[in-house]
């Protein structure tokens with residue numbers, strides 16, 4: 451099995467999570483993760499980071515109404 | 531050099547990933563996300579444009595819009611404006627610029643109605659237009675001083691090991707992502723990313739646009755989108771250490 455450094459693993463982490471790596475490479479990644487707690491921690495945090503981006507704006511998404519002034523401004527700009 | 535570097539990891543077309551395996555929290559439509567109107571838009575984004583058909587409601591709205599019907603325009607603004615404002619605010623970070631972008635977007639939409647072919651839903655089409663309007667605004671805005679992304683990327687020893695041990699974020703820290711206070715801190719961290727990287731992160735990981743679409747919108751290569759996205763995620767991970775770390 452080919453040796454893989456933490457640096458290489460982390461450089462390709464998005465591809466790994468995307469399922470964009472070939473099976474042999476995934477096996478090498480999985481092996482590294484089975485023996486390297488630092489990379490496991492990095493992977494866990496990386497996944498949580500993706501989740502964080504999603505949740506960060508969640509309240510925004512639920513709450514936005516168009517303010518009446520904006521509606522009026524847009525209606526007024528029609529045809530200009 | 532290990533074989534991984536030689537492998538064609540970026541395949542260009544066919545790379546239409548829109549989420550992560552093993553990551554239920556980012557999958558739209560799961561518990562906690564229901565009842566959120568704006569997610570309809572996200573869900574619309576998940577459907578390839580060739581299978582989306584407009585609802586009959588949308589179709590008649592488009593017909594009325596084309597005929598210059600003022601009432602139909604008002605309906606459109608009220609119905610879709612909120613989602614568009616959300617998107618613009620996420621990309622621009624402030625309400626005033628976001629409102630300008632939405633106004634610009636509606637002006638553009640009216641002008642380009644003839645070119646709207648109904649191959650996507652009206653919501654998706656308006657989403658693209660407001661993203662574009664927000665990006666134009668971003669480009670015109672004066673650049674504030676930004677730190678280089680490099681400062682937030684991990685560093686390595688000569689043997690390829692991480693130079694600093696990664697602090698483990700506990701489960702309770704990750705669970706706190708659901709709290710308003712943590713969300714606000716996360717938004718501040720995202721805001722600290724250099725603009726070129728922040729924009730890619732928001733378009734890909736928040737708006738869930740695919741790599742090709744983002745490349746087209748930003749007029750950069752597909753590989754550039756992938757590189758910026760990965761660096762932005764890594765940098766954000768670093769910035770979140772003080773928020774989520776022990």
Ligand SMILES: [Zn+2]
Pocket residue numbers: 455456459482486488489
């Ligand atoms: Zn490692």
